[in-house]
Amino acid sequence: xxxxxxxxxxxxxxKQQVADYRAGRSAxxxxxxxxxxxxxxxxxxxxxxxxxxxxxxxxxxxxxNRPEGTGEFATSIRTGRDDPSLVNYNPNKTRxxxxxxxxxxxxxxxxxxxxxxxxxxETKSNRASAALDQGFKKMGAVGAVASSILGDEMKRKIKQKxxx
Numbered sequence: 774x775x776x777x778x779x780x781x782x783x784x785x786x787x788k789q790q791v792a793d794y795r796a797g798r799s800a801x802x803x804x805x806x807x808x809x810x811x812x813x814x815x816x817x818x819x820x821x822x823x824x825x826x827x828x829x830x831x832x833x834x835x836x837x838n839r840p841e842g843t844g845e846f847a848t849s850i851r852t853g854r855d856d857p858s859l860v861n862y863n864p865n866k867t868r869x870x871x872x873x874x875x876x877x878x879x880x881x882x883x884x885x886x887x888x889x890x891x892x893x894x895e896t897k898s899n900r901a902s903a904a905l906d907q908g909f910k911k912m913g914a915v916g917a918v919a920s921s922i923l924g925d926e927m928k929r930k931i932k933q934k935x936x937x
Contacts, residue, residue, distance in 0.1 A: 776844070776863045777870055777878040783843040784878050787861050790835050790846070791872040794859045801827055802856070828857050835859070849889045860892055867903050869895070 777784055804810035805820060812820055828848050835846050844864045848857035860881070861870045869881045869892045881889055905927055909916035 776868070777861075777880070779877070782840055783861070786840055786843050787859075787870070787872055787878055788876070791859050794831060794835070797831055798828070798856055824856075832859070847892070847895070849892045851888045858889075860889065862895075865903055866895070 777787075801812070801824065804812045805815075807813060812823055815823060832846055832848050839846070842864060844862040845866060847860045847862065849860045850857045858871060861872075861878075862868065863870070869889070870878050871881055871889075872878050881892055
C-alpha cells in the first residue's frame with residue numbers, strides 16, 4: 774500500500790493531527806484579541822516569537838506521539854499566509870505531504886513546491902542524501918566503508934547546499 778492512502782494509519786493520524794493543530798492554531802490566534810491573555814499586549818515581533826515557540830511545541834508533541842511507520846512532521850508557512858501549516862514527510866523524508874481542507878492527504882508535488890519554500894529545500898536535501906545512501910549500498914563492502922568514512926561529511930555538505 775502506498776504511503777498516505779485513505780484510511781491508512783498515517784492518513785488517519787495526519788487527518789486527526791491536522792484537525793487538532795488547526796483548532797489549536799485558531800485558539801492561539803484568538804488569544805491575541807482577548808484582554809488578559811498572555812499574548813494580548815505583545816508587539817507583532819514578540820507575538821511572532823511566542824507563536825513560533827507555540828507551533829514548534831505542537832509539532833514536537835505530534836512527532837513524539839506518532840505511530841510506527843508514520844513519517845516526521847514539520848511546519849511550513851505557505852506563500853501569502855501568516856500561520857504555519859502542518860506538513861508530513863514519508864518515513865525516508867523524500868516526499869512531503871499536506872492535508873487539504875477538502876480532507877485528503879496530498880503530496881506537495883514539484884508544481885506546488887514554490888508555495889512551501891522550506892519544504893522544497895528539505896525535500897531536495899533528503900532526496901540527495903537518499904540517493905547517496907543508495908549509491909553506497911550498490912558498491913557493497915567498499916560502499917559501506919566509504920559511507921562510514923565519507924557519508925556524514927557528504928550529507929552535511931548536501932544539507933548545507935540546500936539550506937541557502
